[in-house]
Amino acid sequence: MINADKDLPNTSSGLSNSSLDLTKSTSEEVIDLRHYFSVINKNKWRIIFLALAVSIFAAIVALNITPIYRATATLLIEADQVKAVSFEEIYGLDSNRKEYYLTQFEVLKSRKIAQAVVEKLDLINHPDFIGKPSAIREFIKDVKSNIPFLPQKKEVVLDGEEESDMVLQLLVKSFLSRLTISPVRKTQLVNITFESSDPQLAALVANTVGEVYIDQNLAAKIGMTETAAGWLTTRLSGLRMRLDESETKLQEYRERENLIDVSNMSGVSGVVGLISNELEQTSKQLVIERHVRNKLLSIVRVINEYGRDNLDMLGTITEITSHNTIQNVKKELVIVGRKVSELSQVYGPKHPKMIAAQAELITVNDNLSNQVHKLITGVEKQLTTSERNINALEEELVRIKAQYQTVTSKEYEYRKLSREVETNRKIYDTFFSRAKETEVTSDFNSAVARFTDRAFRPAYPTTPNKPLIVILAFIVTLGFGVVIAFVVDALNDTFKDAHDVENKLSQRMLGLLPLIHFKKKVGFMLHYFFDESGKKFAESVRTMRTSFVLTQLDKECKTIEVTSSVPGEGKTTTAINLAFALAQVERTILIDADMRKPSVCKRFDIPPYQPGLANLIAGTEKFSECIFHDEVSGLTVMPCGQRPPNPLELLSSPKFSELLAELKLSYDRIIIDTPPVQSVSDALVIAQQADAVIYVVKSDDTRIGVAQEGIGRLVRASAKIAGVVLNKVDTRKTSQSDSYHGYYNEYSYGDELTPVNDTRTLNKNG
The missing domain is CATH 3.40.50.300 (P-loop containing nucleotide triphosphate hydrolases)
Structure with a gap:
């Protein structure tokens, strides 16, 4: 080819x-x-028919759905609970924190609360919680059992107690799936909502959940209070013995050391304070005396350097010239000297007045010399006395220091024993007061929450909303039909x-x-x-x-x-x-x-x-x-x-x-x-x-x-x-x-013209 x-x-x-x-x-x-x-437009009737069919099916399904009723109770969780005596530390919860409320919401949703409600209301025998046999599930189970090559689940044999516990846990799980805990924003309120096909049960469960929560919280508080009271009582006896022991040691130390008052809290009283003052005063006296001695030594050193008979040089020593006696004698010497000078201008040297004046001047000079020598002798004596005082003060200072060390060591031991006594007393007083508070208030506890609105039996079911289901089914199916039409058109x-x-x-x-369109047997007509x-x-x-x-x-x-x-x-x-x-x-x-x-x-x-x-x-x-x-x-x-x-x-x-x-x-x-x-x-x-x-x-x-x-x-x-x-x-x-x-x-226009065997006519008229 x-x-x-x-x-x-x-x-x-x-x-x-x-x-x-x-x-x-x-x-x-x-x-x-x-x-x-x-x-x-091409598929509109198909889409509408599909939507109507699905809506009818949805209406049938909605009519057969079991109505569900919803009941809601509202609890107010107390932030500041009333107490006869405040001892919140025992409970370990701060009710003013955000975590406190979140914790309470989780407690309301806990399995413990749910199980308590289930047991209290005997929901295991309630028709709403008794599982209905599923025909589809039974059919699938039969099919699996009849097909040998499919893996079969091993059946676990349980005893009566284990089986009842498993049934209870499944019931609790189903219970929790119907329970809703929803806190109201920015408030202390929380809504407890329960759904059930029995309206009376829905309201009863919502109220019971709140009651069980309040009861369990009170029971927990009472239990903690009793535990705390027992523990405090047990600890008190040991603390009492420790306090007595520390007080005995302190008293024995006082008696052994003959202590009357060793406290020095204010800095002005007590033996330690007296010794400290004595030590301070002695130190000051020693310093003053040493200063005096040094000054006297310097004077004696100058006197020895000038000589004891050199009155002119000794008169230049400040310590001597500044003395009152010397100054008085010098004033007298000046007066006598001025008198001699005045008489010498009037009288001759042999005049009796001049002789008397000269004799008086000699007497004043001799007095000045005697006074200087006396001062020198007094300075030497003062130096000797100062050195003796210094030696005595130094010896006293050593004695006082030794005494101060002894007293401070005793004070340290005393303070140590006193602190132990004070600490034990404070601990004992704290535990004693808490124990008394717990004993007095053990039978008083305010509720952690209270009802603001109790649930009531709902008059109308919450679900299903049958008209809404049918309308949504119709609308969704319309949209789905349009999508299918577009998809089919795109794939076509x-x-x-x-x-x-x-x-x-x-x-x-x-x-x-x-x-x-013709019948299959006839087919398309040739003419x-x-x-x-x-x-x-x-x-x-x-x-x-x-x-x-x-x-x-x-x-x-x-x-x-x-x-x-x-x-x-x-x-x-x-x-x-x-x-x-x-x-x-x-x-x-x-x-x-x-x-x-x-x-x-x-x-x-x-x-x-x-x-x-x-x-x-x-x-x-x-x-x-x-x-x-x-x-x-x-x-x-x-x-x-x-x-x-x-x-x-x-x-x-x-x-x-x-x-x-x-x-x-x-x-x-x-x-x-x-x-x-x-x-x-x-x-x-x-x-x-x-x-x-x-x-x-x-x-x-x-x-x-x-x-x-x-x-x-x-x-x-x-x-x-x-x-x-x-x-x-x-x-x-x-x-x-x-x-x-x-x-x-689809619409014909007029009658068909008579055939014309002329190509030109066709070409002109089309």
């Missing part, structure tokens, strides 16, 4: 592929709202309208043929085009004919090939009806070139042995013997003839080209029905001889990729594609928003 794809030219493949890709990308980028509306890569044909294939759409019931179908064929003729006005288009991508798309039906339409106005011949699976003979009831195209190309029969005239339409039909073993070679032979050339002289239109492009290469070979190719695509069936590949093969074969015909369009799904205007309409 000849491989037409390899032999045919490939000059236009790049242009065609690029145009197809450009058109495809452009169509994907643009959001067509009309298309979305069209999808919804077939041709649905003219836009798909033009955008996906980049080809002109010549027309569409509606889907005709339905001429039947009274087929007016709309005939009009769509004539529209296709007119569109084709108008697109080929400036071309010599006699040989027309009709093909498709795959079998079953209706190319033969399209070729026959197009031939019928053209035969009404022009001389037309229909050739069945599908030598592999011919169907024209069956349609026209031509005997299978009737000679046809294969015989004519092979030269075994004459032209007149290879044609058939249809009396109804006036169409000339050339069947396939005897099915040859080499159809592609026959169609590729020069005789086929010569046959077409001869037919063009006798007929205005030559319609050739060919095999599908994707099946064999016959259509590609015939396309090189045809003046135009009409490509048939089945609506909602032909895949876009398959059609694009078929069109691409024709383009690569340099075929002159006139356009595409969309076949088997279900017009019942069309709407005003569909892009079928100009190709098909």
Whole structure:
């Protein structure tokens, strides 16, 4: 066989592929709202039916759902609880902190509270908590038990106590799933909500949870108080013994050391204070005495240096001259000297007054000398006395220091014993006061919480909200149906309208043929085009004919090939009806070139042995013997003839080209029905001889990729594609928003005109 794809030219493949890709990308980028509306409009009744069906089912389910009642009790958790005596440290909780409230909320949700409520109300025997057998679960269990290769769970054998405990724990778990603890924001209130199919039980459980919480809290406090009281009492005896022991040691130390008052808290009293003052005063006296001694030593050193008889030099010593006696004598000396000087101016040296004055002056000088010597002797005596005082003070200071060390060591030991006594006394007093407080207040405890609102029996169920369920089911199903419609439309890569044909294939759409519904046994009528019931179908064929003729006005288009991508798309039906339409106005011949699976003979009831195209190309029969005239339409039909073993070679032979050339002289239109492009290469070979190719695509069936590949093969074969015909369009799904205007309409306009065998009339009027 000849491989037409390899032999045919490939000059236009790049242009065609690029145009197809450009058109495809452009169509994907643009959001067509009309298309979305069209999808919804097409599927509106299906979506509405689905929504109604689901709503009815939801209503049935809602009617069979057991109503659930919800009851709520409100507790006020006390922040500052009333106490006869305050000893919060025993409980270990600070009620003013945020963590305190969070802890209480968790306690309300604890399994301990839930189990206490379950046992108190005997919920294990209440019908609302008795599990109902599930038919589905039993069915699954039976199926698993009857299938040997499925793993079987090992049954654990429990004794009576373990089994009852397990049942109780499951019941508590179910109880907690219905219980809701919700604190009210920025308050000390907490709501206790319980759900049950029994409204009376819902209210009873909500109230009981609060009561059990309050009772357990009081019991816990009483237990802690009693434990604390017992522990305090036990500790008191040991603390009392320790205090007595420390006081005894202190007293014995006092007696042993003969201590009366060794306290020195104020710094002015006590033995230590006296000794400290004595030590300080003695130290000061010693310093003063040493200063005096040093001063006297310096005076004596100067006296020894000047000499005891050198009155002139000794008179320069400040300590001597500053003495009152010396100053008085010097004043007297000055007075006597002034007197002698005055008398010497009046009297002579031997005058009695002068002699008496001179004697008085000598007496004053002698007195001054005596006084200086006495002062010198007194200084020496003072020095001796000062040294003795210093020695005595130093000895006293040593004695006082030794005494101070002894007293301070005794004070340290005393203070140590006193601190121990004081510490033991404080601890004992604290424990004693707490023990008395606990003993007095052990039978008094305020509640940790109180009810502000008790739960009451609800009059109406909370769930299910049956109208809301039905409305939501309807709305959700509508949305889900729309989504499904969009998904199905997106996954449906077939041709649905003219836009798909033009955008996906980049080809002109010549027309569409509606889907005709017939009984399977009857099939599609051959001359339905001429039947009274087929007016709309005939009009769509004539529209296709007119569109084709108008697109080929400036071309010599006699040989027309009709093909498709795959079998079953209706190319033969399209070729026959197009031939019928053209035969009404022009001389037309229909050739069945599908030598592999011919169907024209069956349609026209031509005997299978009737000679046809294969015989004519092979030269075994004459032209007149290879044609058939249809009396109804006036169409000339050339069947396939005897099915040859080499159809592609026959169609590729020069005789086929010569046959077409001869037919063009006798007929205005030559319609050739060919095999599908994707099946064999016959259509590609015939396309090189045809003046135009009409490509048939089945609506909602032909895949876009398959059609694009078929069109691409024709383009690569340099075929002159006139356009595409969309076949088997279900017009019942069309709407005003569909892009079928100009190709098909449900409403016919006037009566069909009488056929005119004039091509010029058709070309003018369309």
